[in-house]
Amino acid sequence: MYLVWHDSYSVGYGPIDAQHQNLFAISNRLVDATEKTDGANDDDLRPIIAELLAYTRTHFVDEEQLMAKAGYPDLAQHHAVHVVFENQMRALEAQVNKGEVRAVASVLPQLLNDWLLDHIATTDQRYRSHVHPGMDSA
Numbered sequence: 118m119y120l121v122w123h124d125s126y127s128v129g130y131g132p133i134d135a136q137h138q139n140l141f142a143i144s145n146r147l148v149d150a151t152e153k154t155d156g157a158n159d160d161d162l163r164p165i166i167a168e169l170l171a172y173t174r175t176h177f178v179d180e181e182q183l184m185a186k187a188g189y190p191d192l193a194q195h196h197a198v199h200v201v202f203e204n205q206m207r208a209l210e211a212q213v214n215k216g217e218v219r220a221v222a223s224v225l226p227q228l229l230n231d232w233l234l235d236h237i238a239t240t241d242q243r244y245r246s247h248v249h250p251g252m253d254s255a
């Protein structure tokens with residue numbers, strides 16, 4: 118399940134759009150690695166899963182910093198939504214640590230398609246009017 122970027126996903130702030138696009142790209146790399154005809158092995162999948170989960174966390178932190186800087190009034194609710202997903206990621210990491218690498222690799226792109234795509238297309242859009250291109254997220 119490839120994630121495909123669409124211009125309507127833009128939150129009006131380039132560095133965050135770039136992070137969202139990068140999340141799609143990492144997820145698509147995981148799909149490619151899973152579908153390799155010669156058979157992906159756990160050692161191919163493990164680093165991509167780790168990168169995807171770590172990058173998602175980094176993204177949430179950066180996004181929340183941006184919302185704080187913009188004075189976005191619904192930051193607490195948005196943070197709570199991120200936390201729910203972080204809990205799901207923790208469960209997936211536990212599965213990977215138990216050796217269920219392939220199972221995680223096969224559900225993660227679907228999860229991102231169902232969750233992340235919807236999150237970017239709806240929840241992330243709500244701060245759009247509060248940020249502007251010239252803002253520094255740092």
Ligand SMILES: [Fe+2]
Pocket residue numbers: 137176180237241
């Ligand atoms: Fe986001």
Ligand SMILES: [Fe+2]
Pocket residue numbers: 180195199236240241
């Ligand atoms: Fe978000």
